[in-house]
Amino acid sequence: MTRYALRRLLASVPVVCVASFILFWAVRATFDPLAKLRQSVDPTGLRRETVRLGLDRSLPEQYLLWVKGFVQGDWGTSTRTGGTVLPMVGDALGTTLQLVLWGVALAVVLALAIGLYSAARQYSAGDHVLTGLSYLGVAMPAFWFGLVLIQVLAVWPKQQFGLADPPLYFVGLHSVGHGGFDLDYLRHLVLPVVTLTVGLVASWSRFGRATLLEALSSDYVRTARAKGVPRRRILLRHALRNALAPFVTVVAMDTAALVGGLVVTEQIYSIPGMGKLFLASLETGDVFVLLPWMFVVAVAVILFNLLADLSYALLDPRVALR
Amino acid sequence: MTQPTALPAPPPPVSVPPTAPGDPRISRVVLSRFLRHRLAVASLIVLVLLAVCCFGAAWIAPYPRNAQNLLEASQPPSGTHWLGTDSIGRDYLSEMFYAGQLSLAIGLGVALLATLVGTAAGAVAGYLGGWPDEVIMRVADLFLIVPPVAVLAVSLQGLGPSPLTIVVVLSGLGWTLIARVVRSRVIQLRHQEFVEAARVIGASGPRIVVRHLLPNLTGLIVVNVSLSVAMAIILESTVSFLGYGVQPPKSSWGNMLTQAAGLIGTSQSYLLYVPGLAILVTVLAVNFLGDGLRDALDPRGRQR
Amino acid sequence: MKSATEETGGAAAPLLSVRDLCVTYRSDAGPVTALDRLSFDLRAGETLSIVGESGSGKSAASLAVMGLLPRNAVAEGSVRFRGQELLDLPDREMRAVRGRRIAMVFQDALAALNPMMTVGAQLAEAVSVHDPSVSRAELRERAVELLDLVGIPDPRTRAGQYPHELSGGMRQRVMIATGIANEPDVLIADEPTTALDVTVQAQVLDVLARVQDRTKSAILLITHDLGVVAGLADRVLVLYCGQKMEEAPVEPLFYQPAHPYTRGLLAALPRIDRGTRRLAQIAGQPPSPTNRPTGCPFRNRCPHAEDQCAESPRPVPVGDGHITACLRAREIASVTP
Numbered sequence A: 001m002t003r004y005a006l007r008r009l010l011a012s013v014p015v016v017c018v019a020s021f022i023l024f025w026a027v028r029a030t031f032d033p034l035a036k037l038r039q040s041v042d043p044t045g046l047r048r049e050t051v052r053l054g055l056d057r058s059l060p061e062q063y064l065l066w067v068k069g070f071v072q073g074d075w076g077t078s079t080r081t082g083g084t085v086l087p088m089v090g091d092a093l094g095t096t097l098q099l100v101l102w103g104v105a106l107a108v109v110l111a112l113a114i115g116l117y118s119a120a121r122q123y124s125a126g127d128h129v130l131t132g133l134s135y136l137g138v139a140m141p142a143f144w145f146g147l148v149l150i151q152v153l154a155v156w157p158k159q160q161f162g163l164a165d166p167p168l169y170f171v172g173l174h175s176v177g178h179g180g181f182d183l184d185y186l187r188h189l190v191l192p193v194v195t196l197t198v199g200l201v202a203s204w205s206r207f208g209r210a211t212l213l214e215a216l217s218s219d220y221v222r223t224a225r226a227k228g229v230p231r232r233r234i235l236l237r238h239a240l241r242n243a244l245a246p247f248v249t250v251v252a253m254d255t256a257a258l259v260g261g262l263v264v265t266e267q268i269y270s271i272p273g274m275g276k277l278f279l280a281s282l283e284t285g286d287v288f289v290l291l292p293w294m295f296v297v298a299v300a301v302i303l304f305n306l307l308a309d310l311s312y313a314l315l316d317p318r319v320a321l322r
Numbered sequence B: 001m002t003q004p005t006a007l008p009a010p011p012p013p014v015s016v017p018p019t020a021p022g023d024p025r026i027s028r029v030v031l032s033r034f035l036r037h038r039l040a041v042a043s044l045i046v047l048v049l050l051a052v053c054c055f056g057a058a059w060i061a062p063y064p065r066n067a068q069n070l071l072e073a074s075q076p077p078s079g080t081h082w083l084g085t086d087s088i089g090r091d092y093l094s095e096m097f098y099a100g101q102l103s104l105a106i107g108l109g110v111a112l113l114a115t116l117v118g119t120a121a122g123a124v125a126g127y128l129g130g131w132p133d134e135v136i137m138r139v140a141d142l143f144l145i146v147p148p149v150a151v152l153a154v155s156l157q158g159l160g161p162s163p164l165t166i167v168v169v170l171s172g173l174g175w176t177l178i179a180r181v182v183r184s185r186v187i188q189l190r191h192q193e194f195v196e197a198a199r200v201i202g203a204s205g206p207r208i209v210v211r212h213l214l215p216n217l218t219g220l221i222v223v224n225v226s227l228s229v230a231m232a233i234i235l236e237s238t239v240s241f242l243g244y245g246v247q248p249p250k251s252s253w254g255n256m257l258t259q260a261a262g263l264i265g266t267s268q269s270y271l272l273y274v275p276g277l278a279i280l281v282t283v284l285a286v287n288f289l290g291d292g293l294r295d296a297l298d299p300r301g302r303q304r
Numbered sequence C: 001m002k003s004a005t006e007e008t009g010g011a012a013a014p015l016l017s018v019r020d021l022c023v024t025y026r027s028d029a030g031p032v033t034a035l036d037r038l039s040f041d042l043r044a045g046e047t048l049s050i051v052g053e054s055g056s057g058k059s060a061a062s063l064a065v066m067g068l069l070p071r072n073a074v075a076e077g078s079v080r081f082r083g084q085e086l087l088d089l090p091d092r093e094m095r096a097v098r099g100r101r102i103a104m105v106f107q108d109a110l111a112a113l114n115p116m117m118t119v120g121a122q123l124a125e126a127v128s129v130h131d132p133s134v135s136r137a138e139l140r141e142r143a144v145e146l147l148d149l150v151g152i153p154d155p156r157t158r159a160g161q162y163p164h165e166l167s168g169g170m171r172q173r174v175m176i177a178t179g180i181a182n183e184p185d186v187l188i189a190d191e192p193t194t195a196l197d198v199t200v201q202a203q204v205l206d207v208l209a210r211v212q213d214r215t216k217s218a219i220l221l222i223t224h225d226l227g228v229v230a231g232l233a234d235r236v237l238v239l240y241c242g243q244k245m246e247e248a249p250v251e252p253l254f255y256q257p258a259h260p261y262t263r264g265l266l267a268a269l270p271r272i273d274r275g276t277r278r279l280a281q282i283a284g285q286p287p288s289p290t291n292r293p294t295g296c297p298f299r300n301r302c303p304h305a306e307d308q309c310a311e312s313p314r315p316v317p318v319g320d321g322h323i324t325a326c327l328r329a330r331e332i333a334s335v336t337p
Helices: A002-030 A043-052 A059-071 A085-120 A126-138 A142-161 A183-216 A218-228 A233-258 A263-268 A274-284 A285-316 B022-035 B038-055 B090-126 B128-144 B148-159 B164-190 B192-201 B203-243 B251-263 B270-298 C003-008 C058-066 C089-099 C119-128 C134-149 C154-159 C168-180 C199-217 C225-230 C249-253 C259-269
Strands: C018-027 C032-042 C047-051 C072-082 C100-103 C186-190 C218-223 C236-239 C244-249 C317-318 C322-324
Touching: A002 A059, A002 A285, A002 B128, A002 B148, A043 C032, A059 A285, A085 A126, A085 A183, A085 A263, A085 C018, A126 A183, A126 B270, A126 C199, A142 A263, A142 B203, A142 B251, A142 B270, A142 C322, A183 A233, A183 A263, A183 C154, A218 A233, A218 C100, A218 C119, A218 C168, A218 C244, A233 A285, A274 A285, A285 B090, A285 B128, A285 B148, B022 B038, B022 B270, B022 C032, B038 B090, B038 B270, B090 B164, B090 B203, B090 B270, B128 B164, B148 B164, B148 B203, B164 B203, B192 B203, B192 C322, B203 B251, B203 B270, B203 C249, B251 C249, B270 C003, C018 C058, C032 C047, C032 C058, C032 C072, C032 C244, C047 C058, C047 C225, C058 C072, C058 C100, C058 C186, C058 C218, C119 C134, C119 C154, C119 C168, C134 C154, C134 C168, C134 C225, C168 C186, C168 C199, C186 C199, C218 C225, C225 C249, C236 C249, C236 C259, C244 C249, C244 C259
Parallel strands: C047 C218, C047 C236, C100 C186, C186 C218
Antiparallel strands: C018 C032, C018 C072, C236 C244, C244 C322, C317 C322
C-alpha cells in the first residue's frame, strides 16, 4: 500500500511539472510582474528588479529558478502586499480547509442519510420530494444561492426585527476580537458552509441513491433475502457496504476540487481563503502569489485523488494495489 | 440410458448494433419513450418559451435594449414595468430577455463546440489507442488539476472577455468530460462483433468510426450536449458575476446578479431573485430534458 | 423436527403444495405471463426436478415460492408449505421461513455471493439471522463445519477468504453450504451447475446428493439439463411456456415420454446407441411470451397437432404418478417418436 502510494506520487511529478510550466508560461504571458515599476520615474529600479527576479533570462530558465526557490521554501514576495508569499498561501489554505472540513462532513452525513432513505423507500412520496430537491440543488448556481441566503437569513431578519447584529454573520469567519471555536465562529460558519454544501449534498445523495439501488437489485442481495436477512440489515450490511467504496471515491475526488474551487463562496462571504486570495492576486496581476497558488491546488487535487484510490482499495477486497 | 446432455441452453447474448438511427420504427419508439417522460416534455416547452422570449426580445420585450429613463429609476414592479426598473431606469423584464440572449447563446455555443471537440478527441483516442490515446488523455488530465473558475478567470483576463472568447475558453474546459465518456464507449464498442465484422469485410478505419461507431454514440452525445449547456450557463454566470465574464454594457444573467448583489438589504432586494431564478429554471429544464433524452435514446447508458 | 409431517398424515402428505400458480410480469410491451396455472407437490425428502428451456418460467416458479419475485411481478394462486399459505404471508413471517424452512441455492455464485463479505461471514449470517443466540465462536465453528460438509478442503482458511479468491466450483459449494446452513425442509436449487465446467458439475451434484442424505431435505431442482435430472431427480416436471407439459417419476419420463414436447427433447439428446446420425431438433420457435396462443402452447411445433389442440389442455393420467397435458397422449402413445 505504502509502495503503491509512493509510486503514484512519483508518477504524478511529471504531470505537476508540465502543468506548472504551462501555468507559469500562461501567467507570465498574461501579466507583467513589474507593471508597477514601469510607471515609476526611476529607470534603475526597473533594471535592478528585472535582474533580481531573473526576468532577463529565457522562460525555461526562469521557470527552473522559480521551481528551485519554490522547493527551498522561498516563494518570493507578493507584489500586491509586499509580504512573503509562503505564510500568505499557508494562512489562506488553513482557512479554506476549515470550510472544506465542515462542509464535507455535513454533506457526507446528509447525503448518506438521504441516499439510504431514498433507496430504502424508492418511489415513495419522501423519495420523490428528496429527488426533486436534489435536482434543484444540482441546478442551483452557488453564488446566487449564497446571495439569497444572505438576504433571507441575515439581512432580512436583522431589518425586520431591528436586531443589532444579524442572527448569522456573512463577513469572514470571526468577528473582531474573537478567535478559535466559539459561538461567534459558528454564526460565521453557517452560511458559507450551507452554501457550499447544497450542491455537494444534492449530487452525492443522488449518487448514493443510485449506487445503493444498484446494490439492492443485485444477486447477492437476493441471496441475502433468501437467507431471511431482515431489510434493515440488508440495507446496511449488504447494500451500504457495497456502495461505500464508490461513494467514498466520489467524495474524495469532489473534495479535491474544493480546495481551489471555493472562489465564489469565499468571495461572497469575504472569507480570506484560497479563492479570495486567488481573486485578489488576479486583479493585481500578482504572479508570485498566483503561481504557488496553482501549485498548492494542483498538489491538493493529486493527493485527494490518491486518497480516493487508496480508500477504494481499502474498502473493496477485490482491488489489490500493485 | 442417456448421456448427461443439455436442453437448448440460453442463447449467448447476440451483439447487434444497439441503435440504428434512420430506421423509422426506432425513431418512433424513441419519440414515444421521450413523450412519456412528462417532465422532459414540460422542460422542452419551458426552454422553447425562454428561447422565444430572449431571442425574440426585439419584438417581445416591452422596452428597447438599454433604454434608460433616469426619471423612472429604481421603481418597484408596476403595470408599466412588470418587474420594476433598475438603478439607471431600465425596464428589468426587458433587461432579463436581452441578457438571456447572451446567457443562452453562450450556453448553446459552448455545448456544441465542446461536444464537437470532445467527441472527435474521444473517438480518436478510443479507436486508435496507443500514443494518440495517451497524449489526448494526458492533456485532458491536466484540466482536472486546476479549478475551472480559476482557469476561466486567468484566460479571460489574458484574452479579453468578449462573448466569443468566453465560448472558446469554456469549451476548452468542457471537452474533456465528453472526450472521456466517448472514449470509454468507443473502446467498449470497438470489441463488439458488429465492429469486428465490419473490419473483417475490409471497411477502412475512418469508415468504421463514422458509419458504425458514431451512430451508436448518438444518445451519449445528445445527452452530453444538454449536460454541457447546463454546466456552461452556470460557469458563465459565475464568472460574469465575479467580473471576469460578460462586461457591461453587455448584460447576461450573471452580471445582472453582480448589480443585484449590491441591492441586498435595500427595498429592491427582490431584483436578486429574478436573474437567479432564470438561471435555475434554465439549468433545471436542461437537466430534465437531458434525462428524458437519455431514457429515450440510450436506455442502457444510465450512469451517474 | 419432522413431527409436523407425521401429524399431517405421514410421508404421503406433501411438504410443499403449489396450486394454480400464475406469475405475471409487467413490461413495456404489456403483461407477460411467465407461469400459467402451475400445480405440483413436493414430498418430504424427495427430489423433484423442474425442467424447461430458458423462458419456460422455471425460475419464476422458484422465486414465487420464495416470495422473492421482483417488484414488477405478481404471483397468484396458492403456495402452501406444511399447510400454511405462503403467498399472502406478511414479509416478517415469510422471512422466518426463508433460509430456515425453505432455502435456495442460486446459479452464478460469483454474483450471488456478497463480494465484500468473507465466505465465513456469509455462512454465519445465514445461521445467526434465524438464531441470534448463537455465539460468535460457535458461528465460526458452524461455518467451518458447513464448508467441510460441502467438501471444501482447508475450510478454516477458506472461511476467512472472499468469494473472488475461490474457484467457481468452490463458490457453488459455498452457495450450497449457505442453503443447507439451517437444515431446511426444502432446498430449491436453481440451475446449480449451469455456470460450471463439466467435471466440476458432477462434483457439485455429488455434494448436493450427499448433503440431502444428511439433512433429509426435499430438493426442488430447477434445470435445463436433462443429464442433471437423470442423475439426481426422483420425479420430473416438464415446463413449456409457463405450463406443465408432463409430470412423471424419472424412469417413465425417460422411457415412456407421453407428451410430444418431452419426446422432442429426448430425441434431441445425442445417444451412443444411435450412432452418428444428425441430432433431431424440434422445428419452429416457442411462441412470444407477450402473445401466447390459446390451447396447447406447443401445438404450432407439434407433429401430432389437430383441431382439438386449440382447446385448453387438461391433465391426462397415463400411468402411475404420470400425467401429461397432451389431449392426444393415448392416441399417439403407440406411434414411435
